Amino acid sequence: MPHELPPSPPSLVLHDSQRRATVPFEPLDPAHVKVYYCGPTVYDLAHIGNLRAMLTADVLVRLLRHLYPRVTFVRNITDVDDKITARARANNEDIAALTARTTDEFHQDLAALGVLPPDIEPRATHNIAQMQEMIARLIANGHAYEAQGHVLFSVGSFASYGALSGRNPDELEAGARVEVAPYKQAPGDFVLWKPSDADQPGWDSSWGRGRPGWHIECSAMSHRYLGDSFDIHGGGSDLLFPHHENERAQSLCCFPGGRFANYWVHNAMLLVDGEKMSKSLGNFLTIRDALAQAPAEALRLLLLGAHYRSTLNYTQAGLLEARRTLDRFYRALENCGLTGEDETAPVSADAPDQIPPGVLAALSDDLNTPLAIAELHALAGQALAGDKAAAYALRAGARLMGLLQTTPEEWFRGGVPQDDDKLIETLIAERLAARKARDFARADAVRDQLQAMGIVLEDTRDGTSWRRA
RNA sequence: GGUCCGGUGGCAGAAUGGUGAUGCAGCGGACUGCAAAUCCGCGUAUGUGGGUUCGAUUCCCGCCCGGACCUCCA
Incomplete structure (x- = not known):
C-alpha cells in the first residue's frame, strides 16, 4: 500500500439561497x-x-x-x-x-x-x-x-x-x-x-x-x-x-x-396527493393526522426521502412504505443482535459504531438525505446477511438523521398490553404443539386468530417470533 | 402580469457530457407443511421540438405541463 491516504471527512457544501449556488460551508x-x-x-x-x-x-x-x-x-x-x-x-x-x-x-x-x-x-x-x-x-x-x-x-x-x-x-x-x-x-x-x-x-x-x-x-x-x-x-x-x-x-x-x-x-x-396543501381543498394535514396513520419515524423517513430543496409529494401510500422500510432496517439490527438502546460504540474494531462514510458524504453534499437513505438500504442488506459491523453502521448513520432511535423490540412489539403479550405467547406455544403433531389446520387456525389480533408470526430456525402487523 | 424552480420506470426518488442508483409495487424462482421474513433472478423511465457535441437525460433555445413567491404561510 504505497499511498494510504488518511481518511478525511467530506467537507460540507450547502445551497445558499442568496448566492443561488451550492458552495462550501465556511x-x-x-x-x-x-x-x-x-x-x-x-x-x-x-x-x-x-x-x-x-x-x-x-x-x-x-x-x-x-x-x-x-x-x-x-x-x-x-x-x-x-x-x-x-x-x-x-x-x-x-x-x-x-x-x-x-x-x-x-x-x-x-x-x-x-x-x-x-x-x-x-x-x-x-x-x-x-x-x-x-x-x-x-x-x-x-x-x-x-x-x-x-x-x-x-x-x-x-x-x-x-x-x-x-x-x-x-x-x-x-x-x-x-x-x-x-x-x-x-x-x-x-x-x-x-x-x-x-x-x-x-x-x-x-x-x-x-x-x-x-x-x-x-x-x-x-x-x-x-x-x-x-x-x-x-x-x-x-x-x-x-x-x-x-x-x-x-x-x-x-x-x-x-x-x-x-x-x-x-x-x-x-x-399532498399531488396537490398544494390547503384548507380549502381539505387536504391540510397536521402532524397529528399523520401520526394517527403510522409511527413517527415512518413520517420522518418519508419526509427525508426527498431532497429538501425539491417538492415532496406526501401520500398515505408513501407513509406506509416508509414504515415497511423501517421494518426492514429494524430487522437488520435485530438479526445482528443490536437489541439494546446504548448509543456507545462497541470497542471491537470490526464493529465500529461510526457514521458510515457513504452516509456522511451524502449528507455533507447539501443534505442529500435520499442518497443517504440509499446507503442505509445497502447497509441493511449487509446486516441481514449477517454483517454485524454493517448493522452498527446502519444504526449510526440512521441516527445521524434521527432514525432508528428506538429498539427493534419496541418497534416491532412495543405498545402491546401485558395481557395480550401473555396470550400471544400462549397461542404461539399452542401452535407449536399443533405443528409438532402435524395438525396444520389447527396451527393455521391459531395463526389466523393472531392475525385477527394484528399479530404477524415469523418462524425461524430458533423458534417463532411475533410482531405487530 | 413579474420573478423563480421543476418535469427521470406503475409509484417514490438519486445521479450524470459516454452502457440511468436505491426502495416499493409487479413477474419468476429458492426457502417454508402453508405463510411471514430472507435470498436469487427479470422487466419497465430521462415531457416535447430544435441546437452545440464524436456522444445530451445532463449544456443552450423554443414549446407544453406542473409548482413556488409577488398577500399570512414551512
Missing part, C-alpha cells in the same frame, strides 16, 4: 457555529409542511454537531401576531392560554418526531424591548419613519434590498396587488411597529401603544442570541420573500458592521 468561527431558524406562529396545530422545515433544520444541526465542536441553534416562537389574536377571539380563549397551549402541542409533536430542541427558543413577547431598540435605531439612522402611529421601514434607504430573494424593488411596485396603505412613502415599505386598539395586544412605546410588525421579531431575536453575524438562517422557501428579505434589510441597516446571515437555507414546499 463557518465564521469553526469553534462555534450559529444557526437561526424561523419557528412557528402558535395559533394552531403544526402541519406536515411546518414539520418539513423543522426536520430539515434538525438534520442540518445534527450534521453540524457531528462536524463542529459547538453549535448554537436558535429557533423562535412567534407568540404575537394578528392570526393569534383572531384565533383567540374566535375560540373565546385568552391569547396567553392559546399560545401556551399551542406551543406545548408543537413541542409534543416535534418530540414525537425526534426533533432535537433548539438550544435557545426565544419568544417574541419576551423580546419586545429588543425590537423597540432596533426600531428606534432604524429611525435614528434614517432607515425608518413614523406615520400615523406606524413605524415603517424605508425600502428605498437600503441599496441592496431585494438581493436575497432576487427581486427588483421597482418590479415589486409595478406588480403590487395589494392596495398600498396611504401612510407608506413607497409601496414596498413594511411595518416595524403598528398601533393597537384597546382589545389588541400592545406594548407602550415612544410611538404609542402598539405591537411589532411582521418581520422585526426575528431580527431582534437572532441579534440578541447570535449577534451581528451568524452562519446559517433557514426556513421554508415561502419565507424568502418578503419575510427574510425584510429581516435582512432591518438587521443590516441596524447593525451595518455585521453580515447578518452568511448562508441562507430554504426548504421546498410539499404537496
Whole structure:
C-alpha cells in the first residue's frame, strides 16, 4: 500500500439561497457555529409542511454537531401576531392560554418526531424591548419613519434590498396587488411597529401603544442570541420573500458592521396527493393526522426521502412504505443482535459504531438525505446477511438523521398490553404443539386468530417470533 | 402580469457530457407443511421540438405541463 491516504471527512457544501449556488460551508468561527431558524406562529396545530422545515433544520444541526465542536441553534416562537389574536377571539380563549397551549402541542409533536430542541427558543413577547431598540435605531439612522402611529421601514434607504430573494424593488411596485396603505412613502415599505386598539395586544412605546410588525421579531431575536453575524438562517422557501428579505434589510441597516446571515437555507414546499396543501381543498394535514396513520419515524423517513430543496409529494401510500422500510432496517439490527438502546460504540474494531462514510458524504453534499437513505438500504442488506459491523453502521448513520432511535423490540412489539403479550405467547406455544403433531389446520387456525389480533408470526430456525402487523 | 424552480420506470426518488442508483409495487424462482421474513433472478423511465457535441437525460433555445413567491404561510 504505497499511498494510504488518511481518511478525511467530506467537507460540507450547502445551497445558499442568496448566492443561488451550492458552495462550501465556511463557518465564521469553526469553534462555534450559529444557526437561526424561523419557528412557528402558535395559533394552531403544526402541519406536515411546518414539520418539513423543522426536520430539515434538525438534520442540518445534527450534521453540524457531528462536524463542529459547538453549535448554537436558535429557533423562535412567534407568540404575537394578528392570526393569534383572531384565533383567540374566535375560540373565546385568552391569547396567553392559546399560545401556551399551542406551543406545548408543537413541542409534543416535534418530540414525537425526534426533533432535537433548539438550544435557545426565544419568544417574541419576551423580546419586545429588543425590537423597540432596533426600531428606534432604524429611525435614528434614517432607515425608518413614523406615520400615523406606524413605524415603517424605508425600502428605498437600503441599496441592496431585494438581493436575497432576487427581486427588483421597482418590479415589486409595478406588480403590487395589494392596495398600498396611504401612510407608506413607497409601496414596498413594511411595518416595524403598528398601533393597537384597546382589545389588541400592545406594548407602550415612544410611538404609542402598539405591537411589532411582521418581520422585526426575528431580527431582534437572532441579534440578541447570535449577534451581528451568524452562519446559517433557514426556513421554508415561502419565507424568502418578503419575510427574510425584510429581516435582512432591518438587521443590516441596524447593525451595518455585521453580515447578518452568511448562508441562507430554504426548504421546498410539499404537496399532498399531488396537490398544494390547503384548507380549502381539505387536504391540510397536521402532524397529528399523520401520526394517527403510522409511527413517527415512518413520517420522518418519508419526509427525508426527498431532497429538501425539491417538492415532496406526501401520500398515505408513501407513509406506509416508509414504515415497511423501517421494518426492514429494524430487522437488520435485530438479526445482528443490536437489541439494546446504548448509543456507545462497541470497542471491537470490526464493529465500529461510526457514521458510515457513504452516509456522511451524502449528507455533507447539501443534505442529500435520499442518497443517504440509499446507503442505509445497502447497509441493511449487509446486516441481514449477517454483517454485524454493517448493522452498527446502519444504526449510526440512521441516527445521524434521527432514525432508528428506538429498539427493534419496541418497534416491532412495543405498545402491546401485558395481557395480550401473555396470550400471544400462549397461542404461539399452542401452535407449536399443533405443528409438532402435524395438525396444520389447527396451527393455521391459531395463526389466523393472531392475525385477527394484528399479530404477524415469523418462524425461524430458533423458534417463532411475533410482531405487530 | 413579474420573478423563480421543476418535469427521470406503475409509484417514490438519486445521479450524470459516454452502457440511468436505491426502495416499493409487479413477474419468476429458492426457502417454508402453508405463510411471514430472507435470498436469487427479470422487466419497465430521462415531457416535447430544435441546437452545440464524436456522444445530451445532463449544456443552450423554443414549446407544453406542473409548482413556488409577488398577500399570512414551512
